[in-house]
Amino acid sequence: MIDNTTLSRLARAACAALAAAAAAGSLTACFPLVVGGAVATGLIATDRRTSGAQLEDQGIELRASNRLRETLGERAHINVTSFNRQVLLTGEVSAAQDRQTAEQTVARVENVRSIVNELVVAAPSSLGDRSNDTLISGKVKASFVDAKDLFSNAFKVVTERGVVYLMGRVTEREAKRATEIARGVSGVVKVVRIFEIISEEELQRLSTQAPASSGNAQRSEP
Numbered sequence: 001m002i003d004n005t006t007l008s009r010l011a012r013a014a015c016a017a018l019a020a021a022a023a024a025g026s027l028t029a030c031f032p033l034v035v036g037g038a039v040a041t042g043l044i045a046t047d048r049r050t051s052g053a054q055l056e057d058q059g060i061e062l063r064a065s066n067r068l069r070e071t072l073g074e075r076a077h078i079n080v081t082s083f084n085r086q087v088l089l090t091g092e093v094s095a096a097q098d099r100q101t102a103e104q105t106v107a108r109v110e111n112v113r114s115i116v117n118e119l120v121v122a123a124p125s126s127l128g129d130r131s132n133d134t135l136i137s138g139k140v141k142a143s144f145v146d147a148k149d150l151f152s153n154a155f156k157v158v159t160e161r162g163v164v165y166l167m168g169r170v171t172e173r174e175a176k177r178a179t180e181i182a183r184g185v186s187g188v189v190k191v192v193r194i195f196e197i198i199s200e201e202e203l204q205r206l207s208t209q210a211p212a213s214s215g216n217a218q219r220s221e222p
Helices: 004-024 051-075 096-107 127-146 172-183 200-206
Strands: 076-083 086-093 114-117 155-160 163-171 190-198 216-220
Touching: 051 076, 051 086, 051 096, 076 096, 076 155, 076 163, 086 096, 086 155, 086 163, 086 190, 096 114, 127 155, 127 163, 127 172, 163 172, 163 200, 172 190, 190 200
Parallel strands: 086 114, 163 190
Antiparallel strands: 076 086, 155 163, 190 216
């Protein structure tokens, strides 16, 4: 039987390997699709969304990315991340109007519940910047795996220009702990929390049955 220490090491290695592979792979796309911050463990805990919600989030990311590509073409580099139908937009656009257009375009995508628009008006990030961001996401996820008091797969991690965005259905205790860990990872400039906060009682319930889809969405920069 594999003990918990071995599982943790395997999961940490998987995070690092996936981050490295992503950094060497499809980072040249104008609209890279970010699913789970480019890394997923699965060895430590299950996702707290239903399987249907996970599939819907993947569909939202795909539809939104395609529509943004059709609308803005080469004028933008936009990452689309959906969690429980809340969409995070990160990346760069060429003008303030494009930032607004991007949000309006995604708002029309089927089943999108809300949008957190973190797009900045700036030149597109370089391949080196994107590679570094992917590696930072991998290191943050690996640090969550190492922590004994967190379920790493409860979190989505997205990094843009060194800013780490954390998403997930978590308790306030988990949110504070994850933020603390992410802040300590080398290369992290800032941590932005975009969580659905649940109670400890809800967490206990989720540990014994399928996850629900409700929660109080919060965005903060602690």
